[in-house]
Amino acid sequence: MKSPHAWSEYCKLMTPQLVETCTATPAAAGSAGLARALAAALPEWRFRPVLSRGGWYRLGGVVDGDGRRLADDLEAWAAAELAARDGDLGRLADELAEPARFATRLVGRTHYLVAPVGDGNDDFLQLEIEELQEVRGHRLFAGEPASLEELVDPRTGAGSVTAQPLGLPCYVFRRVQHVGAFLARLRAQKPERAGIQRMLDDWARSSAGAASAFCNHWVVATREHLDRYQQPRLSAQAIATAADAAPPFAAPAGSSGLRLQDALTRFDRAAGYPMAWFFHLLTTKAVPQWAAQAVVEDALAGFAYLPQRDVDTVRDWLHAPYSA
Known part of the structure; x- marks a missing residue:
């Protein structure tokens, strides 16, 4: 087993080969x-x-109306042009508004890929590749x-045009x-456990850890x-x-007993692993937090539809809540 x-x-040794593979793959x-x-390759x-997660962008460069590139770095170009005019934005606009110049953006999606390398819940390689x-x-x-x-990134529609791929x-x-x-x-940085560390511990001790690997259902940003x-x-x-x-949680606030059990079971079945409702409660908010209290109250009342280790996991979270 390798050390951290x-x-x-x-x-670091893998990186050059990964860069080459990404560059060569359309x-x-x-x-x-x-x-x-x-x-x-590996x-x-x-x-x-x-x-895969999209919906983000980075600032790009500057092109003219015909798509010819005038600068690779929009922010650096704008700062240099403004400095050359002693910080006078009005003068900059007067001198450069014509002919038309356009900002470019790098529209992106991030693809997460994983490869287990051991038995631990955090024992996996996570590869992030951007599609730009x-x-x-x-x-x-x-x-x-x-x-x-x-100028470089207006938050309104000023100057907006239909994005044209370059x-x-x-x-x-x-x-x-x-x-x-x-x-x-x-x-090593923080003496107290971060939320993600507590989540991994709870995954290992609950039915989820016995049923599936953490990286089958989660990535770590x-x-x-x-x-x-x-x-x-x-x-x-x-x-x-x-x-x-995330599947819908089909129980209204205040539910308990059989109705709550049915909602939890349906959620877990749709997600594909036991205790999915609890871990989504921590992260996606697809499950309301009152469900955790209701589960423990049902267990205390003798209606135990969860294994004791899962009840203990939920109860411990109620005593010391965290999000991940």
């Missing part, structure tokens, strides 16, 4: 085609796609922007990490940044791989 440090170093192949390409690990497509966005200087931020989408490697190694670093003292700060959040398709 060894896994981190191994992920986005038209889809996530299944990407998984096949990864299996050929046959020792069977990465499989579990989640550059599009022509808003016309610069339309709507009289009042600040540099408003090229085909492509895959770009973002990162690969061993989730257990990241969480070990998180534990990680973040690392420097604080004002230039010290690294880590955070992690669990994301359900079926968050957008």
